Amino acid sequence: MNIGFIGLGIMGSRMAGHLLNSEHTLIVHNRTKDKATDLIANGATWADTPAEVAQDADILITMLAHPEAVEATALCDSGFLGVLGDGKLWIDSSTVNPSFSRKMAEQATAHNVRFLDAPVAGSKNQAQDGVLRFIIGGEADDVEEAKPLFEIMGSGTVHVGAHGMGTSLKLVVNYLLASAMASFAEGMALGESLGVSQGMLLNVLVGGPVVPPFMAGKKAKLESGDYDPEFPLQWMQKDVQLATQTAYETAVPMPLANATKELYQQAIRAGHGESDFSAIYDYMTGK
Secondary structure, X not given: OEEEEEOOOOOHHHHHHHHHOOOXXXXXXXXXXXXXXXXXXXXXXXXXXXXXXXXXXXXXXXXXXXXXXXXXXXXXXOOOHHHHOOOOEEXXXXXXXXXXXXXXXXXXXXXXXXXXXXXXXXXXXXXXXXXXXXXXXXXXXXXXXXXXXXHHHEEEEEEEEOOOHHHHHHHHHHHHHHHHHHHHHHHHHHHHHOOOOHHHHHHHHXXXXXXXXXXXXXHHHHHHOOOOOOOEHHHHHHHHXXXXXXXXXXXXXXXXXXXXXXXXXXXXXXXXXXXXXXXXXXXXXXX
16 A cells, blocks of 8 residues: 655654555655655655655555644645545544644545544654554544554554544643643742752652653653653644634633643743753743
8 A cells, every 4th residue: 555644753754664664655745855864765755745645645644743734735736635536545643623623624525535633642752662542533434444554653543533523632632741741840840949859859749649640751851851852842832722722612711721831832932842841840940
């Protein structure tokens, strides 16, 4: 099978790498070609435009930073939707908002393309190890068709419901991650200001009942101050922004989410945007 893959950032490059190591042929495109160098060296075919990816793809996967990038890649003059056609399948694994996923599903249908919103639970390490979990919205038959690819790139799937429902659950997940990390950072700042050492706080809190399990994977970053990004802070802020936008659309008050997104925006302005989102700790503690 010919698989098209567009978006070769931290997540996409690793997901595409697993597909390349399978029996499938991989056709790739990215805004900057240098991110495709390793994949091309190992046998992937480079396409100069999204439309060129679609010419030979049986299934096309996008893993892009934000809704604007997805829409441009799909619908610009050199976009893929006008070329893919013939009832083929587009899987969007980008983290976007539910109303946008439904809009893309409508655009896909208008171009005789089937669509799944299939964002992932996990970050760089899970993508590298092939243990991502795909959170999917769309038709059940399309999910079944795509499952062999999900199993190559990940370790499980959950079909939430119709178009937009995968994205809906993903926004809940990322909002909870963002707010928990910010709350933990604030608690650490308070403890350190009272004279409790960082080491004592981390040893007592991480693994305890009041701290979520994912914090164990962030402990080394807080100790070392090395925030090599597994999930960049700027994209976490974007996801919380999308959550608040969605809450506005559905008339759900989210006062904590709005405070969280502004906190992350402040951290971006302070220079932490490209660091791992756990760098919110450095921002909160003034380190």
